[in-house]
Amino acid sequence: MTAQSGKKKTNRTRSGASAKGRQPRSKVAGKKTSRKSAAPRKWVVKQRSQRKTPLNRGLRRLFTGLLTLSLALLMVGSALVISWSVALNERVVARFSGALFQTPAFVYAAPLELYEGKALSMQQLHDALIQAGYRSAQNLDQTGLFARQGQRVAIHRRGYIGPQGQVDPRILHLNIVDGQIDQLTDVRGEPLGIDQLEPVFIGHLYPNVREQRELVSYESIKNEAPLLIETLLAVEDRGFFEHSGVSPTAIARAFLTNLLSGGRVQGGSTITQQLAKNFFLTPERSYQRKAAELIMALLMEWQYPKEKILEGYLNEVYLGQSGAQAIHGFGTAARFYFARPINELQAHELALLVGMVKGASFYNPHRHPERALARRNVVIDVMAANGLISLTEADELKARPLGVVEQGQMRARHPAFLNLVRRQLSEQYDRQALQTQGLRIFTSMDLAAQTALEQATSKLDLVEKNRGLPAGSLQTAGVIASVRTGEIHAVLGGRDPGFAGFDRALDSRRQIGSLIKPVIYLEALRQPQRYHWLSTVLDEPLTVTQAGSEDWQPRNFDRQFKGEITLLDALVDSRNVPAVRLGLDLGLDRVGMQFETLAQRPLGQRFPAMLLGSVQASPLEVTQLYHSLSADGFVTPLRAIRAVVDQEGQTLTRYGLEVSQAYDRQSMHLLQYGLEQVVARGTARSLQNHFAPRLRLAGKTGSTNEGRDAWFAGFSGDRVATIWVGRDDNQPANLTGSSSALPIWAAAMEPLNLAPRSDRAPPGVVYRNACLDEGVVVPEHCPGVAVPFYRDYPPPRIDYCLGQSDNDQEKFQPSQEGVFDRLRNWIQ
Structure with missing residues (x-):
């Protein structure tokens, strides 16, 4: 007991010593503290040591609040990013789910047909090849090349998709003797019955006024111009087929380069990022735009194959400017800078286009040829460094000039003809289809005829000089068509052939004057019991009484009268009074009905003055009239379209020949003889100075009061053409058909290989x-x-x-x- 008590006492003493200076703890509920209660007491002391002070409580609350806020912001931010990504993905899917690009209809001229016996001079063949973008070369190792040796010409014709489907490339050999094809064979020397060059692209219908784009497919580039893809990736995105749309190494490399240079000298965007920016985003430099670009690039790569992305880039990349129109895509750039398809460009030409991706305006070869040349040579070095070409080839390529063609506007070269095509197509296709579906329109345009008609406008300068008119005061319009098929070969809408404004060939309705006289004589000759060419008619003063208006006294051009003359002489000399007498004798209704049949249009109310051409018509309508006169009694609506083909090469519509026989061949043959005499010895006899008599050309001059309008409409055995000359303000100009319109007609038709009219009379x-x-x-x-x-x-x-x-x-x-x-x- 004593020992234990002493031990306890000692412990209390130590406890009391350690608590010196403090009041001893009072006993709880009068109980003694025992050893068993020591542990709880320790626990109480520990809790007291961690008791929160006001400062600790504030820090903890701040930390908890910040953590909660961060989590909330992260959740909200994630939701926003996800929502934003979904919205961006909708835009990506909307663009990629259908056609990547909406392109207007492509319009093509008629192909140049080649066959033995065809009239074709060496110069005409050469001009046709140059117009089609062919180049002279010694070796025909690719399409688009030709070689001439004496009378023989070898052509590596391009392949194309036409109304007949896919036409493969082919090497043709022609022998031209005395202005016609003497022999046509293939590369093995096997005779070919007939072949043709590919149709030449002449313009778009409803083109985008802000951009031009000629689409190319990835497969076509891969097969026909693989060097373009290899060079583009070597310069712009070497890891394109490995990354997932974003290249962290490229971004890091660009960041480091820009950091060291103190400015933005290098970009880290992949081709996919560039396409995302071009397709969907603005050019502004901001973190938001860059983030959107990264997200959309990842989305594009996640959902679509590399080939489709690269195809989109090949067609979207900006490569220059043509006036108000942007040049997008390598296909368009190849045409714009080199006037050839992309698959025919050589290595140094491809290098220039790839180099321009970095900055098409800065490296514009037309405005900054030195910069462009330096940039091209850098790309050539990259090509050599990547093994695409040898070092020797690189040195040789860098020594070549840029070789770009002269800068010009990417506008339609023949707007009047395209306007006619657009109007004729509108009967079956709406504007939306023609503007967005990339249809191929194959037309009847004869490039040789169109070129000749456009060049003939230069004769206006001489006409103005001879008639004493101010320079540039006259306008003109014209149409050339095929006698046999009614297909329109050429359309001229005004003095400036490239001006896409008012189309006088289609929309300018002017009085036709004496051009209506053949209609009167045809009606007379259809009544052989009453009239023939030797029948006579009186050429004397005449007064025509008209109910409700003043009397009308028609006059001849020379203000003289010849008395009684034959119908043939009255037509040949274009006498007015005899034509009026004859027309009144036949009846206005009958003459009017013949005009409507021949011109394929209503005439309206009949008046005596219509017998002298008070009727208003456009050059196209006059050409329809004279086509009917040239076609031996058959009436065929003039047309400019042959077929419409979709992007896949499927023919949607073919435009066949619509023919109806409205007149017997006998009466039409008689009338054609009279029109032939107009050229042989009448008002159009000056044509004899330009054409051989064997052609037996036929036609009629026309003019209106005070020389406001001058006309000539005529035809050979294969072509019919109309020319109008006058002023837009319809003021007197002292013009005549023989002095003003006929020279332009002759200039337009003389370069063409006109066929002679037949001299064979029909039965009867x-x-x-x-x-x-x-x-x-x-x-x-x-x-x-x-x-x-x-x-x-x-x-x-x-x-x-x-x-x-x-x-x-x-x-x-x-x-x-x-x-x-x-x-x-x-x-x-």
């Missing part, structure tokens, strides 16, 4: 030797001119030669009453 028509001065048929051995007549309606005939004796006139007894006699009897 016979030619007789006629004395035109007396209007009778004379024996074959007598002086005279061969004139056609209906076999069953013979003209007056005598059995001797006129001028042999004084009794000749007494022996002549006309067998048919003339118009003058009928008119006199009617008056009586």
